[in-house]
Amino acid sequence: GQQLNQSPQSMFIQEGEDVSMNCTSSSIFNTWLWYKQDPGEGPVLLIALYKAGELTSNGRLTAQFGTTRKDSFLNISASIPSDVGIYFCAGRNAGNNRKLIWGLGTSLAVNP
Amino acid sequence: GAVVSQHPSRVICKSGTSVKIECRSLDFQATTMFWYRQFPKQSLMLMATSNEGSKATYEQGVEKDKFLINHASLTLSTLTVTSAHPEDSSFYICSAREGRGNSPLHFGNGTRLTVT
Numbered sequence A: 001g002q003q004l005n006q007s008p009q010s011m012f013i014q015e016g017e018d019v020s021m022n023c024t025s026s027s028i029f030n031t032w033l034w035y036k037q038d039p040g041e042g043p044v045l046l047i048a049l050y051k052a053g054e055l056t057s058n059g060r061l062t063a064q065f066g067t068t069r070k071d072s073f074l075n076i077s078a079s080i081p082s083d084v085g086i087y088f089c090a091g092r093n094a095g096n097n098r099k100l101i102w103g104l105g106t107s108l109a110v111n112p
Numbered sequence B: 001g002a003v004v005s006q007h008p009s010r011v012i013c014k015s016g017t018s019v020k021i022e023c024r025s026l027d028f029q030a031t032t033m034f035w036y037r038q039f040p041k042q043s044l045m046l047m048a049t050s051n052e053g054s055k056a057t058y059e060q061g062v063e064k065d066k067f068l069i070n071h072a073s074l075t076l077s078t079l080t081v082t083s084a085h086p087e088d089s090s091f092y093i094c095s096a097r098e099g100r101g102n103s104p105l106h107f108g109n110g111t112r113l114t115v116t
Helices: none
Strands: A005-007 A010-014 A019-024 A031-037 A044-049 A055-058 A061-065 A071-076 A085-092 A100-102 A106-111 B004-007 B010-013 B019-025 B032-038 B044-051 B067-073 B076-081 B090-097 B105-107 B111-115
Touching: A010 A019, A019 A085, A031 A061, A031 A071, A044 A055, A044 A061, A044 A071, A044 B105, A071 A085, B004 B090, B010 B019, B019 B032, B019 B090, B019 B111, B032 B067, B032 B076, B044 B067, B076 B090
Parallel strands: A010 A106, B010 B111
Antiparallel strands: A005 A019, A019 A071, A031 A044, A031 A085, A055 A061, A061 A071, A085 A100, A085 A106, B004 B019, B019 B076, B032 B044, B032 B090, B067 B076, B090 B105, B090 B111
């Protein structure tokens, strides 16, 4: 099925560094969602975005809904070891029966 | 916040047997629930959309007779893997949407199915 282009695929950083990841789509979305998944668990919602240009924060996390409505980024500031996991973007467009379309994930490793 | 409970978290079964996985929305009503399958190091793959009081909608390539879905109430959907085979071994995750429209999905903790 259709997938989003999520990058980078993986990151290995030092504790305290900032992290940025993004997703792009060939079609326009009206919702962008960012999830984090720990091993053996279900994804947990981090941030939901509903308007083009919207910038939303959740603690050290910040995400933006791109103005073209075809992209979104997630930033993590001052990373800590518990930020380790796989981050997924997901988007929804009204023309696709409201199904979520998923990125392939960004695997984040943090070196303490 | 919205909580989705999935049970069991792990199950091991023999080939040919059937396994039922439950998904419950604990503090909200969900007219629609979604069942996903995830292979190691891969993204989530939507299997079917479960609609309360009506038939589930299956994605292309997903056998409806093998993966039986029942959404009997506004807080419970079940997925039954019938006549399981080793290739059905996977991580199955359910999710539910609180409200309608563009509200985000909340996920259960997944079920690790191993078929021997």
